[in-house]
Amino acid sequence: KFYETIERDNPKINAFLEVKIDEARALAEGIDKKIQSGEKTGKLAGLVVGVKSNINVEDFHITAASRTLENYLGSYDATVIKRIKAEDGIIIGMTNMDEFAAGSSTETSAFGATDNPAAPGRIPGGSSGGSAAAVAADMCDLSIGSDTGGSIRNPASHCGVFGFKPTYGAVSRQGLLDLAMSFDQIGPFSKDAAGTAMMLDVIAGNDPTECTSLAWEVPDFTSLAAKAGADPESSFKGVKLGVVKQFQDVSDEKIVNIIEESINKMEDAGAEVVELSFDHIDMCLPTYYLINYVEFFSATRKYDGRKYGERIEEVCGEEVLRRINMGAYISQQEFSGKYYKKALQARSLIRKEMNKLLKDVDAICGPTVPKLPHKTGTSLETMEMYAYDVLTVIANLAGIPAASMPAGDVNGVPVGLQFQAKPLDDAKIMEFMAALE
Numbered sequence: 001k002f003y004e005t006i007e008r009d010n011p012k013i014n015a016f017l018e019v020k021i022d023e024a025r026a027l028a029e030g031i032d033k034k035i036q037s038g039e040k041t042g043k044l045a046g047l048v049v050g051v052k053s054n055i056n057v058e059d060f061h062i063t064a065a066s067r068t069l070e071n072y073l074g075s076y077d078a079t080v081i082k083r084i085k086a087e088d089g090i091i092i093g094m095t096n097m098d099e100f101a102a103g104s105s106t107e108t109s110a111f112g113a114t115d116n117p118a119a120p121g122r123i124p125g126g127s128s129g130g131s132a133a134a135v136a137a138d139m140c141d142l143s144i145g146s147d148t149g150g151s152i153r154n155p156a157s158h159c160g161v162f163g164f165k166p167t168y169g170a171v172s173r174q175g176l177l178d179l180a181m182s183f184d185q186i187g188p189f190s191k192d193a194a195g196t197a198m199m200l201d202v203i204a205g206n207d208p209t210e211c212t213s214l215a216w217e218v219p220d221f222t223s224l225a226a227k228a229g230a231d232p233e234s235s236f237k238g239v240k241l242g243v244v245k246q247f248q249d250v251s252d253e254k255i256v257n258i259i260e261e262s263i264n265k266m267e268d269a270g271a272e273v274v275e276l277s278f279d280h281i282d283m284c285l286p287t288y289y290l291i292n293y294v295e296f297f298s299a300t301r302k303y304d305g306r307k308y309g310e311r312i313e314e315v316c317g318e319e320v321l322r323r324i325n326m327g328a329y330i331s332q333q334e335f336s337g338k339y340y341k342k343a344l345q346a347r348s349l350i351r352k353e354m355n356k357l358l359k360d361v362d363a364i365c366g367p368t369v370p371k372l373p374h375k376t377g378t379s380l381e382t383m384e385m386y387a388y389d390v391l392t393v394i395a396n397l398a399g400i401p402a403a404s405m406p407a408g409d410v411n412g413v414p415v416g417l418q419f420q421a422k423p424l425d426d427a428k429i430m431e432f433m434a435a436l437e
């Protein structure tokens with residue numbers, strides 16, 4: 001079924017950069033036999049998974065949608081991939097993305113833009129646009145992506161699917177090509193809360209081979225989501241939800257109206273809604289991008305043309321080059337303390353402020369993205385592109401869990417509702433999403 005859809009629609013949508021159908025079919029047949037003979041199968045038995053092209057999967061092309069790694073073949077499985085395979089998930093292919101995950105539209109891919117299946121002609125968001133589009137277009141059951149400043153939540157919002165960025169450290173980053181390693185997290189896309197929960201159950205948990213991985217007790221996301229879905233009222237009873245004035249103020253009015261409908265529904269189901277004020281909204285984008293540039297510059301030094309593929313500066317696109325140049329400039333010794341250290345100080349202020357706000361509420365909810373996706377190919381100023389990220393970078397700066405679920409649409413263009421919660425309160429977000437679905 002998925003193969004037919006991919007064959008028919010992928011040339012137009014360009015969600016997948018590489019598909020291995022024969023291997024996927026062989027795996028499916030193997031799992032089928034297991035089921036028929038009564039053998040125990042894994043949690044993802046028979047489910048077809050798409051993977052963002054910056055996560056290592058053995059024998060697939062791990063290009064990060066860049067000419068730099070055009071011919072780079074994965075030589076091992078990332079920890080999350082090992083876990084998906086161990087639970088009988090079938091990896092069908094690698095999805096499109098912004099080059100090295102640096103973008104919010106999937107237009108900077110060296111292999112062409114991805115179309116938005118829910119709103120054809122518009123961007124699917126980014127940088128994990130291919131993973132969101134693949135799920136939205138029924139080309140796979142589930143997919144995974146990475147979120148550095150919104151790259152899971154933003155395309156989930158624009159394509160009308162669920163996308164979850166776990167607490168920093170909750171899911172192993174081992175085998176992920178980093179954009180900015182102090183922000184990056186891997187997470188799932190699905191058409192529903194149940195699928196999101198199932199994938200989280202599989203990929204979350206401590207990985208001793210990854211130094212930022214947390215030793216935490218992973219909740220049973222699947223049962224929690226099922227329970228919340230079956231009894232939404234008890235999930236919202238006694239719950240306090242925060243609505244941040246500034247998050248609404250920076251957003252398109254049409255988006256705010258849709259978000260308010262969702263909030264009203266949760267209030268009707270018993271939640272108490274309180275208004276909060278976040279005073280550092282203007283600091284978020286500059287802080288995020290400064291740190292992103294510096295960490296990305298450092299991460300790209302290994303692409304010098306000797307070990308992996310081409311020398312990055314010689315083949316990369318404009319946005320990647322901007323970040324390398326800016327990162328090199330900012331981190332010069334003579335500027336020590338001027339930019340990077342200031343950004344780190346601002347980051348800790350933002351984190352403190354978010355944690356303070358979250359102390360009094362179970363979750364903060366609001367728009368995922370402040371504006372609707374533009375028509376593919378529209379030329380945008382750099383700052384206009386970055387403006388898509390103002391509400392998503394906060395969770396990465398603070399290291400907290402955040403997710404987006406479909407809330408409605410503006411003339412057919414999907415709008416996402418974002419939940420943010422305290423560190424390791426990922427399960428709460430999962431429950432609220434399942435209850436509201």
Ligand code: GLN
Pocket residue numbers: 101102103104126127146147148149150151152179292389
């Ligand atoms: N759009 C943001 C950026 O360009 C976020 C990207 C991401 O989360 N990978 O950095």
